[in-house]
Amino acid sequence: MKAAAWLLTRFGVDASLIGDLVEQHRSGRSRLWFWRQTVVAIAARVAATMSIDLAVVRIAAVVAVIALAESYLWMHVFSHYANVLYMTWYPYSIDWMARTSPHAIWQIVVFLHPWAWTFMAGWCAMLAVIAWCLVRLWAARAKLILGAFVLSTVSQTLPILGRTFFDWTRDPTNPVWISNLVLYAMFVLVAVPLSIRAGGRHAAKAVSTLRLSGSR
Amino acid sequence: MSREALGNFELMVLLAILRVGDGAYGVPIARELEASSGKDVLLGSVYAALDRLEAKGLVACRVGDPTPERGGRAKKYFTVTAKGVRDVRDTQRALIRLWRRLPELRGGTA
Numbered sequence: 001m002k003a004a005a006w007l008l009t010r011f012g013v014d015a016s017l018i019g020d021l022v023e024q025h026r027s028g029r030s031r032l033w034f035w036r037q038t039v040v041a042i043a044a045r046v047a048a049t050m051s052i053d054l055a056v057v058r059i060a061a062v063v064a065v066i067a068l069a070e071s072y073l074w075m076h077v078f079s080h081y082a083n084v085l086y087m088t089w090y091p092y093s094i095d096w097m098a099r100t101s102p103h104a105i106w107q108i109v110v111f112l113h114p115w116a117w118t119f120m121a122g123w124c125a126m127l128a129v130i131a132w133c134l135v136r137l138w139a140a141r142a143k144l145i146l147g148a149f150v151l152s153t154v155s156q157t158l159p160i161l162g163r164t165f166f167d168w169t170r171d172p173t174n175p176v177w178i179s180n181l182v183l184y185a186m187f188v189l190v191a192v193p194l195s196i197r198a199g200g201r202h203a204a205k206a207v208s209t210l211r212l213s214g215s216r
Numbered sequence: 217m218s219r220e221a222l223g224n225f226e227l228m229v230l231l232a233i234l235r236v237g238d239g240a241y242g243v244p245i246a247r248e249l250e251a252s253s254g255k256d257v258l259l260g261s262v263y264a265a266l267d268r269l270e271a272k273g274l275v276a277c278r279v280g281d282p283t284p285e286r287g288g289r290a291k292k293y294f295t296v297t298a299k300g301v302r303d304v305r306d307t308q309r310a311l312i313r314l315w316r317r318l319p320e321l322r323g324g325t326a
Contacts, residue, residue: 005287016279017263019289020242024259026285047262087230 001023003190004038011042012049059141061135067152068131074123086118111179120187127153127192128199135203148199150193157188221305222274228253229265230274230304233296241280242266243292266294274300 001022008018021041025034097109131149135142161184167177222230232248233240242259245266249257269275280291296304315321 013260014263014292015289017259019257019283019286019291020246022287022289023285034238037259040258041263044260044264048267099301211220 001031001034004034008038008041010135011045013041013045017041021144059138059144063145063148064129064152066134068127068147068156071153071156074126075090078122078126079119082119083124085122087117090114090118091110111182112180116183116187120191124187124191124195128195130204131196131199132203135200137206139207142200142204146196149196149200151197153192157184160184160188222303223265224275225261226265227307229262229269230296230300233275233294234301236306238293240294241309246314269300274303277317291321 005018005022008021009015021034021037024037024151025031088185094109094114102107122138127149129147134145134149160180164177164180164184166178196215228249229245232245232252235248236244242262246257246262249262249300256291270277274297275294275295276297277292280293282288282290300312
């Protein structure tokens with residue numbers, strides 16, 4: 001019966017259940033009985049684990065779809081409003097900088113693409129709001145939601161990284177690829193995860209405050 | 217009664233724990249179920265039901281000391297919580313009400 005007990009342990013069956021089976025076997029139950037109980041205990045354990053995994057997969061899939069829809073909405077609907085905002089500050093400031101700033105500073109400004117910032121700030125704000133809503137909806141799964149949201153959002157931007165790599169292979173001496181890489185790292189690898197985390201943490205705090213006030 | 221209704225087997229497990237009383241762990245619970253139903257009971261199914269009942273807050277468990285006859289493994293003793301007792305009573309009342317409306321099943325003659 002050592003093989004059956006080993007199998008039960010390997011499949012993570014409750015030690016108390018294994019103890020019950022061993023106790024019963026030693027008090028006269030047959031080998032066949034032990035093996036039948038073993039098979040059922042392992043099947044029950046696998047079924048329980050699968051149902052947890054399925055729930056996780058379901059939530060991750062919903063979050064991934066929301067992340068996809070959010071990117072589409074941003075690109076085709078909300079970026080229009082960001083453009084309105086961008087037009088209020090960018091043309092005047094860039095014109096003023098071109099006329100007044102020293103050449104070195106102007107080079108840095110051009111390198112950092114400030115015209116992209118309005119769009120990125122708007123995108124990050126939208127991500128934070130969606131993360132906030134998702135965590136408010138499923139507070140118990142906050143970590144899973146935020147992880148899936150960051151992964152789904154970042155993975156959608158991988159073509160940008162591919163294009164930067166293509167620029168580098170074509171002409172490594174042209175600094176455009178470095179500029180794109182710096183911007184990618186700044187926004188996609190830092191600002192996007194931080195925005196999602198900030199929105200999620202704010203919602204988690206709000207939920208725990210609500211629970212505390214409800215339990216009083 | 218809580219929104220999630222008790223399953224038939226879950227209700228039987230709760231009643232078996234109440235009948236065994238102190239010292240209700242897997243083996244006596246399964247024996248009690250076998251004695252009352254007349255069928256062989258699988259310990260894996262009993263533990264799966266106990267896990268669900270524990271998650272619903274209807275049973276509580278404590279771990280005893282490991283013993284050599286169990287290969288050095290500890291027993292898990294189960295007790296029905298106040299919420300569990302309430303749910304059992306509510307289920308009993310609901311079943312009795314349903315029974316009363318079925319005269320053909322009265323007296324076990326059907």
